[in-house]
Amino acid sequence: MINETSNLWRLIDPQSPVIEVRAISEGRSRSMLFPLRDYATKKSRQEEVEKVAQRLNEGGMNIYVVMNTIREDFCSGSVKDADIEHRDWLLIDIDRAEPAKCPATDEEIVAAEDLADQVAEFMTRKGWSEPLRIMSGNGCHLYYRLNALENDDQSKVLLKTLISGLGDKFDNNVVKIDRSVFNASRITKVVGTKAFKGRSTKDRPYREARLVSC
Amino acid sequence: MLNRDTKINTLSLLRATIAELTPVQLSTGLVAANDATVTSHYSESEFPKLKTALDRISPDTGRGLGSVNLTQIIPTDYWLGVIWACASTGSDEVKALAKEWSQRSSRYTEDGFESAWKQYNPFHSTPVGLGSVYKLADRLQYDPSNAVYLSDMANSKRFAEKFRGKLLGVKHTNKWLYFDPSKGWVQADHLAAVGLAKTVVEDMANEATRNLLDNPDSRINKDMLNEVKRASKKPNLEAMIQLSLSEEGLSQESLISAANAAAKAVPLAHCLPNKVDEVQLVQVSNG
Numbered sequence: 001m002i003n004e005t006s007n008l009w010r011l012i013d014p015q016s017p018v019i020e021v022r023a024i025s026e027g028r029s030r031s032m033l034f035p036l037r038d039y040a041t042k043k044s045r046q047e048e049v050e051k052v053a054q055r056l057n058e059g060g061m062n063i064y065v066v067m068n069t070i071r072e073d074f075c076s077g078s079v080k081d082a083d084i085e086h087r088d089w090l091l092i093d094i095d096r097a098e099p100a101k102c103p104a105t106d107e108e109i110v111a112a113e114d115l116a117d118q119v120a121e122f123m124t125r126k127g128w129s130e131p132l133r134i135m136s137g138n139g140c141h142l143y144y145r146l147n148a149l150e151n152d153d154q155s156k157v158l159l160k161t162l163i164s165g166l167g168d169k170f171d172n173n174v175v176k177i178d179r180s181v182f183n184a185s186r187i188t189k190v191v192g193t194k195a196f197k198g199r200s201t202k203d204r205p206y207r208e209a210r211l212v213s214c
Numbered sequence: 215m216l217n218r219d220t221k222i223n224t225l226s227l228l229r230a231t232i233a234e235l236t237p238v239q240l241s242t243g244l245v246a247a248n249d250a251t252v253t254s255h256y257s258e259s260e261f262p263k264l265k266t267a268l269d270r271i272s273p274d275t276g277r278g279l280g281s282v283n284l285t286q287i288i289p290t291d292y293w294l295g296v297i298w299a300c301a302s303t304g305s306d307e308v309k310a311l312a313k314e315w316s317q318r319s320s321r322y323t324e325d326g327f328e329s330a331w332k333q334y335n336p337f338h339s340t341p342v343g344l345g346s347v348y349k350l351a352d353r354l355q356y357d358p359s360n361a362v363y364l365s366d367m368a369n370s371k372r373f374a375e376k377f378r379g380k381l382l383g384v385k386h387t388n389k390w391l392y393f394d395p396s397k398g399w400v401q402a403d404h405l406a407a408v409g410l411a412k413t414v415v416e417d418m419a420n421e422a423t424r425n426l427l428d429n430p431d432s433r434i435n436k437d438m439l440n441e442v443k444r445a446s447k448k449p450n451l452e453a454m455i456q457l458s459l460s461e462e463g464l465s466q467e468s469l470i471s472a473a474n475a476a477a478k479a480v481p482l483a484h485c486l487p488n489k490v491d492e493v494q495l496v497q498v499s500n501g
Contacts, residue, residue: 126231147224153304154256157336158228165235 005050005192007211010132011143012065013088014042017072020079021053022187023061025196030061031078050192057193064187067091067143068151081156084184087149090159091186092119092131092166093178095139102198103206104138111174112140118170119177133212137195139175140212141188151184229336256303256344264300264344265311267351271296273319274365275444280333282346289350290444293319294330296350299342301334320366320453354437364441366450370457373414374464381410382472383458383465391472399473404455411451418442 012019019034032052039045053063069085094112096104104112113135120131120142132143149155160182167177189195189209200206276291280298283289293316300312309331316322335341381392388404422438444450459465466472 123231126234127227128231149224154336155225157304158225158232161336162228162232162235165232169235 003050003192004208004210005053005190006046007191007214008050008053008065009046010211010214011067011089011134011188011191013069014046016069017085018070018074019045019049020066020070020187021049021056021190022064022066022078023056024064025061029078030056033075035075053190053193057190060196062196063190063193065190067186067188068184069148079185081151081184084151086151087146087155087159087184089132090144090146090162091181091188092116092142092144092163093136093139093181093188094119094141094175095136095178097171097174097176100138100197103195103200103204105203108174109135109139109207111172115170115172115175115177116140116142119166122166122169130213132214134189134191135207135210135212136189137207137209138197156182156184233338256305256308258305258307260344261307261311264308264347267348268296268311268315270351271315271347271354272364273316274321274450276447277330281342282350284346284349284353289353290440292350295342296347297327297330298334299344299347301331302336302341302343304336320457321449364437366445366453366457369414369418369445369450369454370461372418373411373454373458374461376414376417377410377458378461378463381407381464382475383407383455384469384472385459385465385467387469389469389472391469401469407455408451411454412446414454415442415446415451418445 015036017036021032021034023030023032034045034049036042036045039048053065057063066079066084067089068087070079071083071085074083094115096108096112116133120133123131123142123144128144132141134141134143146155160179163177163182164179167179171177191209191211194206194208196206198204271292273293273296275293278291278294280294282292282295282299297312297316300308312331313327316327377392381390383390388407390402390404390407391399392402392406392410394400418438419442422435422442425435426439445454466475
């Protein structure tokens with residue numbers, strides 16, 4: 001059986017010079033850096049990242065990773081926009097329309113997937129290749145490849161406008177596209193880890209983020 | 215494994231997608247069509263070049279539609295085109311530079327500048343870019359030393375020179391006093407001042423035409439003729455009048471003080487404006 005966390009490498013380039021994993025819980029945030037140079041092989045780093053992510057998640061923390069390529073010389077703290085070498089991904093993050101402090105219902109997840117279908121169809125029609133698709137635990141993520149787009153003001157404006165435009169076009173009363181995920185140092189949920197949000201109930205259970213398609 | 219060999223132009227794809235999401239509202243620029251790539255490649259090292267270019271372009275031009283029309287011999291109405299070209303860089307440093315450049319015009323307003331900057335649409339199918347600014351600077355060959363010669367400020371000085379001793383404005387009002395040879399000092403409304411400003415532009419047109427006939431290839435003579443066209447527009451006539459109020463001897467703080475100053479003035483009858491019948495007159499003092 002394939003470890004779901006290993007699907008993280010569909011999103012993160014195993015050759016990436018530095019990987020930041022961030023664990024967040026109740027306002028506490030902890031950043032961990034995994035520079036490739038510190039490992040004998042890229043495989044050993046991958047195993048370490050997966051192990052740390054799983055362990056912290058089992059301890060009740062939400063686990064994220066910086067989705068764009070970090071500069072090789074970055075060595076401490078949490079990654080900021082200026083620390084990003086280039087952009088690898090356009091993230092379309094679909095979540096509940098109303099602010100919520102609890103896990104989503106199955107119906108809300110389905111609504112997010114329906115909206116993701118609409119967005120994906122639109123993007124494909126415009127010439128984008130198939131996205132990486134992830135069920136984030138409480139919604140849906142679509143990741144479109146940006147082919148090492150320069151991390152500059154122009155790309156920031158373009159992505160911000162595109163995401164806002166998609167939101168204006170596709171949002172509905174139940175689910176919406178998060179307008180705030182255009183920043184270069186965006187962190188995103190690690191697949192194979194549970195999304196802890198509020199209290200888990202039968203109708204609103206904690207769910208593990210998982211890869212849907214790639 | 216990610217496919218990093220994809221040969222798509224990501225920027226073009228982004229623009230095309232956004233263009234469908236945010237309908238294009240801007241008119242197509244004449245130069246902008248060839249300029250799309252310039253907007254994608256601004257770097258901070260380009261800043262000095264841009265600064266030099268802006269120093270050679272007068273901000274005293276029409277607002278325009280957001281393009282730079284280089285099909286004109288002397289391009290006009292390019293202000294918004296220049297602002298949007300600067301906005302295309304997405305740089306705060308360039309924004310400050312564009313603002314400083316715009317402030318050299320008497321028509322500058324903070325709100326007007328900010329509004330124009332925000333209106334820039336980077337997803338226009340043919341966005342205007344810095345290339346247009348550089349071409350415009352080359353075309354205009356604008357000499358900063360001419361700034362006082364071809365500008366609203368210069369025209370206000372011309373206005374003041376022509377009517378000093380014969381005209382007095384009351385600050386913060388639209389009231390004026392001028393000397394009517396048959397009635398003495400009389401009160402006039404703002405339209406009268408506009409009529410006088412027109413005579414300044416007519417003088418400039420005559421001068422420019424004469425100079426151009428003498429020297430058809432002279433850049434400054436062409437610029438002068440261009441300035442006549444610019445100055446003849448209503449906002450520039452208004453700017454000429456308003457700026458003249460700060461010229462020595464052209465204004466007073468109140469109607470009373472203006473009347474007192476007029477009483478002491480010695481107007482030269484032969485220099486008076488010749489369209490007295492167009493002016494609404496109310497006699498306030500015979501001096």
